[in-house]
Amino acid sequence: MADYTQNLDQPVVNKLSGTDKSERKLNLLERVYLPEIFKGMWYTFKQMFKPTVTYMYPEERWDPPAIFRGRPVLVQDNGKERCVACGLCARACPPLAISMQAAETDDEKERFPDFFEINMLRCIYCGFCEEVCPEEAIVMSKDYDLVYHSRGEAIYDKEKLLVPKEELKDRLDFLKEYKNKQFGQFWNFKQDNNIHSVRDRDADWNTGLSLVDMLEAEKNKESN
Ligand code: SF4
Numbered sequence: 001m002a003d004y005t006q007n008l009d010q011p012v013v014n015k016l017s018g019t020d021k022s023e024r025k026l027n028l029l030e031r032v033y034l035p036e037i038f039k040g041m042w043y044t045f046k047q048m049f050k051p052t053v054t055y056m057y058p059e060e061r062w063d064p065p066a067i068f069r070g071r072p073v074l075v076q077d078n079g080k081e082r083c084v085a086c087g088l089c090a091r092a093c094p095p096l097a098i099s100m101q102a103a104e105t106d107d108e109k110e111r112f113p114d115f116f117e118i119n120m121l122r123c124i125y126c127g128f129c130e131e132v133c134p135e136e137a138i139v140m141s142k143d144y145d146l147v148y149h150s151r152g153e154a155i156y157d158k159e160k161l162l163v164p165k166e167e168l169k170d171r172l173d174f175l176k177e178y179k180n181k182q183f184g185q186f187w188n189f190k191q192d193n194n195i196h197s198v199r200d201r202d203a204d205w206n207t208g209l210s211l212v213d214m215l216e217a218e219k220n221k222e223s224n
Pocket residue numbers: 082083084085086087088089090100129132133134135136137138
């Protein structure tokens with residue numbers, strides 16, 4: 001077995017040493033480099049005749065697909081925020097980018113965020129806030145170019161966060177298609193302002209049941 005202990009009088013031969021016999025010798029063409037240079041130029045020349053995929057940003061902008069996760073925004077529905085300031089998004093946000101203060105109102109929703117802020121310097125666009133929101137009130141938008149001149153400007157308040165639902169149609173449709181298929185099954189879901197309340201749940205339901213038990217009960221009800 002080879003002895004790798006350090007001996008400064010007789011250093012161990014390693015792979016980088018010029019005396020290593022296994023190193024491949026370059027042939028003449030490889031040593032003059034010219035064929036490789038011409039190969040590179042030929043490749044570049046061929047690309048000139050292919051269709052361009054480069055956008056002339058910012059004049060030309062890329063329109064991302066609905067699955068894209070741009071900056072999180074608050075959904076404005078019929079002139080109001082859908083958010084009920086439950087705090088779930090702030091709780092789920094890994095870098096603690098969200099802060100809010102709840103206030104009460106006499107409207108059907110009862111609560112709304114008095115202030116709602118996202119520190120965009122902290123946001124990592126993970127989408128957890130959207131994932132946990134029970135009101136579909138915070139969603140990932142298509143905005144990807146954010147510019148600030150100071151740390152203060154990077155803190156987005158309600159004014160910057162609220163976006164009318166019509167402008168978020170792609171994402172809301174995407175969420176309906178892939179995530180929110182359960183709406184209307186157990187809650188009294190009202191499309192108007194995305195209100196769903198357990199208060200008005202069908203009187204037949206035993207409110208002590210878990211979701212799994214409710215599904216089971218519904219299946220049994222259908223089969224009878
Ligand atoms: S955005 Fe959604 S999760 Fe966050 S506080 Fe509002 S209702 Fe709750």
